[in-house]
Amino acid sequence: MLQIPLWKRVIIWGLCALGVLTALPNLFYDRVERHNDAVATIERTGVETPELAAERALWPDWLPSNLVNLGLDLRGGAHLLAEVHLEDVYKARMDALWPEMRRALAEARAEIGGIRRLPSDPSELRIRIERPEAMARAVEIANSLSSNVVSLSGIGQRDLDITAEGDTLVIRLSEAERAATDDRTMAQALEIIRRRVDEVGTREPTIMRQGTNRILIQVPGIGSAAELKELIGTTARLTFHPVIGRTTEPDPTPRPGTIVLPSVDEPGVHYILDEVPVVTGEDLVDARPDFDQNGRPAVSFRFNPSGARRFGDYTAANVGQLFAIVLDNEVISAPRINQHIPGGSGIITGNFTVESATNLAVLLRAGALPAGMTFLEERTIGPELGQDSIEAGRIAAIIGTVGVVVFVILSYGLFGVFTSIALGLNIAMLFGILSTIGATLTLPGIAGIVLTVGMAVDANVLIFERIREELRTARGPARAIELGYERAMSAIVDANITTFITALILFFLGSGPVKGFAVTLVVGLVTSVFTAIWVTRVMVVTWFERRRPRQITV
Missing domain, CATH: 3.30.1360.200 (Gyrase A; domain 2)
Structure with a gap:
């Protein structure tokens, strides 16, 4: 029989109400943003001035206040792509190792004779030994100064690669230590940049590693790329x-x-x-x-x-x-x-793990950038361009949504109205989830929302067409509705799983705008399946229980 237990109906409508409630702050974006800034300032300083109290009163404290953060292309700001000179770190490491190595070798002068540092590549240390026949002893002494690589991937390996070339002792960082050093250097650079950017109170900056030695920096709301470069160059x-x-x-x-x-x-x-x-x-x-x-x-x-x-x-x-x-x-x-x-x-x-020890080392070194940086890309995006993007995205979303609503109502009548209501709840739940997880909305993200609208209706089209087929077999309306939802389920799930896998690939392998598109698409798929299968079903069943029509037109 066509029926849904009361507890299921309560859960479905409860989730819809929660989605609408969490999405509500985005309708009053400026007020909620000023409220959040005031709350953050009060918590940070411990002082509530009359001005801050007025800003805080713009939005009730008992209501959700999470917002969808606007990305660089919507809010305006600065974009930088920096390349970190990792070779500077290798040179500093070799220069710091030389006094210690010289002292250790000097203690064995009677065996190996005099020593002298030779010009070399910055990433290695070359030491000439006066008595080449004692090179084995020199290598032994140098090995005593090496230590285990501190990283999960370098367990059991040493940090120095020591070899002999004739009368020259050659010391380099091992491959495992180079990889660990690169990771620590990039982590340190990311930490320094993040701390510098956070100090000016910018909202949701994007600071992430790209490839081996590059860092992408996108800061919404900052004046210019030159200002951001100056900020990053400040020493902690x-x-x-x-x-x-x-x-x-x-x-x-x-x-x-x-x-x-x-x-x-x-x-x-x-x-x-x-x-x-x-x-x-x-x-x-x-x-x-x-x-x-x-x-x-x-x-x-x-x-x-x-x-x-x-x-x-x-x-x-x-x-x-x-x-x-x-x-x-x-x-x-x-x-x-x-x-x-x-x-x-x-x-x-202390009570350290390898990870916490690495993090503390990063913080200790965060007083200055670990190596020089070259800025490969610099872009300043004005707020008016961001506003244009918002308006264009809003118009596209409205046109797409209105077009879809008109189509389903003309095609499926009352069932199309149910679909349109579910579509509105779908968008509300989508924004509610994005707000809750603190996602950043970009222009490609808006494209993902528009695509979600189309895919949400697609699921209902499959269901309604299946109901039509069941009605042609002379089944009663109740049985036709029940079978329509049950037999369309596999097609809906299969179609959305393939799209979901594609979106995950875009998220993990893409960067920047591609990730923004993938996030909204993944969240939109989840909310679309929920509203298409459960929300519309609850509305159809509730209508059918009250009207008990002998015939239905889909």
């Missing part, structure tokens, strides 16, 4: 401070000579620090994931000679004290000094 503020104390209720007016900064890893905890740092990020040469003496993940770091001297003197005089690592006015770590740390290098231990 990294400092190392003595810890005076901890508190959960910071004094808005700290004692002279001290600062109170929040902890990143301990919500609600603030550190009272000496205002004058012991060393700064300008003194940091390197920080990378490592392992402690017990084989647990840790983070090692190294300062330049002047920073090493200050750091060593401070640790010698403050064993057992906390030492805060501050990045952009936030305490990212506050390890305890367990012993004097001479030589300007040390290790931070």
Whole structure:
């Protein structure tokens, strides 16, 4: 019999209502956006001025306030494609390795004789050995300075590739270490850029790695590409401070000579620090994931000679004290000094995983870009162009939707009206999901929505045509409707699964606008199948139960 249990009807209409409710803020975009900005500012500063209170009152706090973010082509902004010079990192690594290698080889001077660094490719270190017959001993010493590669793909491999060419000791980064170094360098560059861009309060920037050594940067709402380049070039503020104390209720007016900064890893905890740092990020040469003496993940770091001297003197005089690592006015770590740390290098231990140690190393190095960058593409998109795109997309969506609605009503009568109502709910649920997941809508994304409208109606066309066929076999209207939905199900599912797979391929292999199209298409497929199969069925069944017609026209 043609019937749907009450609990199913409640779930179906409940999901539709939830979709409409979550999509509602997009109808009042400017007001909700100002409300969200005010709330974010109040939470960040802890101060609510009358102006912020007025902005916050523009939208009720008890209603959903998530919005579909507008992409670069809709809002205007700046687009950059940067190439990172990874070879700069290899050179810095070899230059930093030379003093340590020279000291280790000098201790065996009696066996290998004098040593001298030779000119070489920036990515390698060449050392001439006075006594070539002792090259095996030199290789052994150099190997003692290598360590395991800290990455999931380089487990069990060493970071240095050491060979002998006649009387020359050649040291290069191993392939596994190069890959790990590339990943760390790109992660560091992404982190620095993201932190720089987030500081100016831009909304939903796109900052992503492309290929081996390129970074795509798209920032809606920023003035120009030149402004974005200047912003990215700003150096993050990294400092190392003595810890005076901890508190959960910071004094808005700290004692002279001290600062109170929040902890990143301990919500609600603030550190009272000496205002004058012991060393700064300008003194940091390197920080990378490592392992402690017990084989647990840790983070090692190294300062330049002047920073090493200050750091060593401070640790010698403050064993057992906390030492805060501050990045952009936030305490990212506050390890305890367990012993004097001479030589300007040390290790931070804790409850780390390989991933968290790598992330902390990235943050420690985030005071400056790890390597030079060349900007391959620069584009500035004006807001008026974005507005034109929005208007063009809106007109296309309206024309497409109206055309489809007129067609289905003329073709299927009352059933076409049901389809049109379901189509409106489909679009509302689509925007509701996009708002909830924080998706960014681009011009290709609007194209995906228009395509979704057509595909949503296509499913109902299959159902209604199947009902017509069942009516021709002299079945009753109730049985024809039931069989129409059941027998059209396989065709609808098959058609949407193939499109869904294609959309997933576009999402994972595409980038930028292609991803935007894929996201709206995937979400639209889900909502289309739901509204076509369940929402229209509930409406048809409810109508049939009330009217009980002896004949139906589809």
